[in-house]
Amino acid sequence: MTPQQTEQFFAILAAADPEPRTELLYDTPFQLLVAVVLSAQATDAGVNKATPALFAAAPGPAEMVALGEDRIRDLVKTIGLFNTKAKNVHALSAILMQQYGGTVPETREALQALPGVGRKTANVVLNVAFGQETCAVDTHIFRVANRTGLAPGKTPDAVEDALMAVIPPAYRRHAHHWLILHGRYICIARRPQCWRCPVAALCAYEPKTPAPLP
DNA sequence: ATCCCGAGGG
DNA sequence: CCCTCTGGAT
CATH class of the missing domain: 1.10.340.30 (Hypothetical protein; domain 2)
Incomplete structure (x- = not known):
C-alpha cells in the first residue's frame, strides 16, 4: 500500500468515528x-x-x-x-x-x-x-494488517513494527481503536463483510466476499 | 511448540 | 461436533 493509500485508509476509518471517546469505559x-x-x-x-x-x-x-x-x-x-x-x-x-x-x-x-x-x-x-501512541496487535489487528496489505508481518511483533512505521502521525493516537473496530465488525475472521467495507477499494484481500443472499 | 480452558457460533 | 475468541508463560 502506498503512503497515499495508507493515508486514505485511515482517513476513511476515522470518518466513521471522528471523535473516539477518550474516557475509560472502566472506572480506572x-x-x-x-x-x-x-x-x-x-x-x-x-x-x-x-x-x-x-x-x-x-x-x-x-x-x-x-x-x-x-x-x-x-x-x-x-x-x-x-x-x-x-x-x-x-x-x-x-x-x-x-x-x-x-x-x-x-x-x-x-x-x-x-x-x-x-x-x-x-x-x-x-x-x-494513558493516551500513548501505541498499537496493540491482537488477533483482530493482526488479521486486518495482513489481509488488507496495510502492514504485513508474520508475527504480532513484526506487524506492530510495520504499523508504527506506516501510520500517519495524525492518526497514531486512535489507530488502535479504529483498526480493532474494523476487525471486530467488518473485517471479521471467518467471513469478512467486504460488501459493506468502506476501505474495500484499498484492500489487497481477494476474493472480496459478496453480500449474502436475502 | 505447548498448555491453559469456558462460552458461543457455524 | 468442531472451531474460534481483543494472549501469556513455560
Missing part, C-alpha cells in the same frame, strides 16, 4: 488492566458479563488482594482459562500495592513485568488508559 486504569488480562482467548461478551460483579466486589487493587484468589476465581469462572487468570489478577494486584502504591505503572517495561501482562496487554493499557 486498574479496572481496564484487569479486564484486558481477563480478555485473553475469551470473547468480549464473556468478559463484559463477568467484570461488573468482580469490580463491585473489588474496585481497586487493595480490595482485589483482600478478596483473595479463590473468590476471584469464583467470579471469573465463566471465562476460559479462569485458573490462570484468577491467579494473575490476584498476584498483579499485590504487586501494584507493594511496588506502585496501588497505582498502575505507565511504562511498557513495568507493565510487562506484571504476571499475565504481555506486550499486547501493556500496549492496550498505555494507549487507552
